[in-house]
Amino acid sequence: MLTDLSRRSALKATGLVAGASILPALPALAAPDTVAVAMDAIKKLTGGKEPVKGKIKLNLPQIAENGNTVPLGVTVDSPMTVDSHVEEITVFVTKNPLPIAIAFLFTPESGKAEASTHIRLAGTQDVIAVAKMSDGTFCIDTKNCKVTIGGCGG
């Protein structure tokens, strides 16, 4: 029932967008949607504050052969003292079904604002890392990853 509904609405929407051919319009339809959701999620986290570039570094391969397990690492240049440390690093994915992949929570006892994991990428997309500092500012870094085989079932 649920799949029926979404397919119907998807078909209707493609009809509006492209009209003539359905197939080429489908990826174009899916793309702006999830990107907008991810951007909204970032805004929600930062509370409208503009995150600055630099300080944070997102490590991601430029090309991932298998989207099921893509190594990801984040590092923030921070002294990690009680007065000045990173509280949270959130990793956003722009073309997966859900906007947030993982959020790392840090304390001064973490020693370094550094963490790694493996994530799934449904397709070639931008991955965005946003760090929340203890003074209420935010840092951002974006990396694009080309995925040859997607990793979200499908």
Next chain:
Amino acid sequence: MSVPRLRVPKTAKKGEVITIKSLIEHPMESGFRKGPDGKMVPRMIINKFTASFNGKQFFGANIQPSVSANPYIEFDAKIDADGTFDFAWTDDKGVVTKAQAKITVAAA
């Protein structure tokens, strides 16, 4: 759930920042995948990871379905004294898998 795999150094110098690697076997069913019967496979993931040292949480992660199966997490800890690490993974059903590791501060 399976026994988690951990890599924690046994000793550290006072004030040293050590790297901890953790891996737990888990399918991390995203809830976006169809099974062989054509029905959606229900979501079943590990959604939370915490790492504590001597009872105080120093690192954690809120995990979403975009994290790969058998979630691997690497992070750091600053060691000032002897103590015990407690690691805990929580899944969607609320089942908590725990693991421990000990570390001693070696005389520099």
